[in-house]
Amino acid sequence: MTSPRTNEPAGGDPEVLRVVARGKRRRWPWVLLAAVLLTAGGGGFYAWKQKAAAAAEGTKYQSQKVERGDLRVTVTATGTLKARNTVEVGAEITGRVLEVHVNFNDKVTKGQILAEIDTEQYTARVEEATAQLASANASLVNARATANEAKLKLGRAEAMAGQGLTAAQEVETAQANHKRAQAQVSSAGSQVTLAHASLKVAKTNLMKAVIRSPIDGVVLNRAVEPGQTVTSGLQTPVLFVLAADLAELQLNVQVDEADVGAVKEAQDASFTVDAYPQQTFVSKVLAVKNMPTAGTTVVTYEAWLSVDNSKGLLRPGMTATATITTEERKDVLLVSNAALRFNPFRKQQQAQGATVNPFMPMNRRPRPGQQTRPAGSGGPREPALWLSTDAEPRRVKVEVGATDGIRTEVRSEEIGEGTEVVVSMTEAPRG
Structure with missing residues (x-):
């Protein structure tokens, strides 16, 4: 036996329907507010996650360890091999x-x-000079005889004049003749000397015909x-x-004016030539000229290097590239030059429109009106290194020494062998 089902009219109780409709209208704003809050919370969470991810991927620093070792500073120059005592x-x-x-x-x-x-013409010249010398000697003998005769006549004239047997005019004439005869002797003697010289030149030229x-x-x-x-x-x-002697050659190289101050006598050197590219020859600096080489647009100074060619491998005229050791440092702390050039504030300056030269001298003063870097920013006043830490890199002042263009000697109480120093950094992409 089934219980009877009661069917409500389609419209229902009007009062009940009004109450239900009023309740629905009251719930709608709250539902909308909840939806807005949920959407905002989801967006904020997403943004927080993105920021956290960006922070996790933030600036990364590449570092290298400080090494201890030997540093060899060199100067390179090119030149030509030449024979010594050419x-x-x-x-x-x-x-x-x-x-x-x-x-x-x-x-x-x-x-x-x-x-x-x-030697035909030079032999003839010797014979001619010999004949001229003989003629000059004969003229000298004749002049001397004439002078002797004039002297005797002068003596007789003076004796007769003393006895009153001749006039004074005769004595004067004898004196003049004697002086002229003496002058002829001197002239003949000069001609003999000239003839001797001519004969000597002729004989010398004859000898020079044989080289x-x-x-x-x-x-x-x-x-x-x-x-x-x-x-x-x-x-x-x-x-x-x-x-x-080709067993000892000389290498003449042209040293640039920027390097010549470091090149000194007796410094060790080595060089290579194209004929033996796999072989290195040892050498030493013999001298450095003070006079610059003429005829070049770049100012250079010539240095002479000794070359041992006892094996006979090298030849004069070969082009050589020499490496001169100007300084050697033993057991010192060494860092790459990239670490000394690193500056975390450089990108900030570039973003502000400033031009930064990574090779700018460390002691350059700012120009009038130029803004200086904030304290601790690693400005260009003093050389410094940035130590790699768990947080931000820490700046440490250092003293720099010799450099070979790749590595540089540094000194600091806070830096030792194995210390991690920053050489570069990368930033996560934005957006």
Whole structure:
């Protein structure tokens, strides 16, 4: 048996419907407020999560450890190998070359004949000078005889004048003749001297027709052939180039004016040549010239380096690149130059429109009107390093020493071997 179901009219009780509708209208603002608060809370949470993630990915610092070791400061220069005690042998007279007795790379001794020039005209000049000397000697003998005769006549005239047997005019004439005879003797003597000199020059030129080696050495170059005519003028023509000893060469390098102050005599050096790229030759600085090299746009100074060529591998004229050791530091603290250039405030200045040169000298003063960096910001006044810490890097002042362009010697009580120093930083992307 089923219980009877009661069906409400479609419209329901009007009073009840009014009460229900009134309750629904009262709940709607609260629902809307709750939805707004929920949306704002979700957005804030999302923003907080994004900020936290950005903070977690914030600025990262790359660091390196301070090392202890040796530092070698060097200066690099290029130059050319040359033979030491090089002698250029030329022809001092004009003539046709009859014979050449040596060739390239021949060893020669002092006094050895290198070449001979035709001596025909020089032999004739010697004979001519000899004849002139003989003539001058004869003239001198004649003048002396005349002077002796004039002297005797003067003596007789003076004796007769003393006895009153001759006039005074005769005595005066005898005196004048005697003086003229003496003058002729002097003139004849001068002609003899001149003839002797001419004969000596002629004999010397005859000897110069035979070209001899002035030193013991090696023939580097020969610039003459038999039958060639050489002309001696204001400049002596070079026929041979001799080197005293190729076992000892010399390297002449051009040192830049920025480096010449560090280059001194007796400093150790080494060099390489293109002929032996895998081999390094040792050397020493012999001298540094005070006079700059002329004819170059960049001011350079020539330095001479010794070269041991006992093995005979090197040749004059080779181009060499030399490395001169100007300073050596043993067992010192070393940091990379990037660590000394690092400055965490540089990007802030760049963001403000300032131009920052990472190689700006550390002791440069600000210009009038230029704003200085805040205290502790690692400004350019003093060299400093930034230590890597768990929080922000900490700035430490240091004293700098020698540098090889890559690493620099530093001194500080707060820095030791193994200390982590910042060399660069990266920032997380924004947005």
